[in-house]
Amino acid sequence: LKHFLSIEGLDKGLLTEILDTAESFAGISEHQVKKVPLLRGKTIVNLFFENSTRTRTTFELAATRLSADVLNINIATSATSKGESLLDTIRNLEAMHVDMFVVRHALSGAAHFIAQHTAPHISVINAGDGQHAHPTQAMLDMFTIRQHKKQFEGLKVAIVGDILHSRVARSQILALNTLGVAEVRVIAPKTLLPAHVRSMGVIPLHDMDEGLSDVDVIIMLRLQKERMNSAFLPSESEFFKCYGLTEAKLLRAKPNAIVMHPGPINRGVEIASSVADGPQSVILEQVSNGIAVRMAVMTMTLGHHGGAA
Ligand code: CP
Numbered sequence: 001l002k003h004f005l006s007i008e009g010l011d012k013g014l015l016t017e018i019l020d021t022a023e024s025f026a027g028i029s030e031h032q033v034k035k036v037p038l039l040r041g042k043t044i045v046n047l048f049f050e051n052s053t054r055t056r057t058t059f060e061l062a063a064t065r066l067s068a069d070v071l072n073i074n075i076a077t078s079a080t081s082k083g084e085s086l087l088d089t090i091r092n093l094e095a096m097h098v099d100m101f102v103v104r105h106a107l108s109g110a111a112h113f114i115a116q117h118t119a120p121h122i123s124v125i126n127a128g129d130g131q132h133a134h135p136t137q138a139m140l141d142m143f144t145i146r147q148h149k150k151q152f153e154g155l156k157v158a159i160v161g162d163i164l165h166s167r168v169a170r171s172q173i174l175a176l177n178t179l180g181v182a183e184v185r186v187i188a189p190k191t192l193l194p195a196h197v198r199s200m201g202v203i204p205l206h207d208m209d210e211g212l213s214d215v216d217v218i219i220m221l222r223l224q225k226e227r228m229n230s231a232f233l234p235s236e237s238e239f240f241k242c243y244g245l246t247e248a249k250l251l252r253a254k255p256n257a258i259v260m261h262p263g264p265i266n267r268g269v270e271i272a273s274s275v276a277d278g279p280q281s282v283i284l285e286q287v288s289n290g291i292a293v294r295m296a297v298m299t300m301t302l303g304h305h306g307g308a309a
Pocket of ligand 1: 262
């Protein structure tokens, strides 16, 4: 695994290896061991052209726990604001003998572009590119589902909200189907579903009562207003009425269903506070699991298989 750019094309064995490796790293913090020397001497560059709270910080924590050195490039104060191109920025960072770029960019394909043009010894991890993919988010979500449900076979999963603009949903759908869940439903108004939704391996539905019926996992998504034409912005109150997850709507799911959200959450828009903070919510567990999953992906791409063992 040289780069980690997308879930597309990865098989069940590899996804399971990432989850198993992450599990060995999750055990580290349980045993109060904060660091392992697996990536000592390596330099990781966090190159975030788009804002982030969870992904950037958990990548930094993951790298630190693997004993790597981390450079966080602040794009707002970097020379990109003086017109330096993406490739020139990469070339200059390469000249500092770095080993990995963790890239977030508003343009779909940006991480692939960097992977194609960077030096052969450098690994690239996609930390979210436009509407295309967010593969480490999908894997930390799979990790969280496996923690709670033990296996993927037989699970019914509903993904609710702005599927159209969601790189998270695209990566989750690929991972869920590869890992062998029984059913992936996407629940949204037609305007927030991609035109080719039927070819995505999902069941598209427009009604929450029908869509949430008997599901094991509910994944709520934020309205990605930054990727919408302002003329077509849905009304938040209308959206909440039809597609917001409330305690009443949650009753349609299995009693032990878990509620997930990649964050950031917009309370009262796609999810009620009582559900986000309620007993079925695993939203903050997703954040914690991001560290172990990113440790796994970093070690596997830099050629250190076998996790913490
Ligand atoms: N889930 C996620 O990507 O969150 P951030 O934008 O805060 O990284």
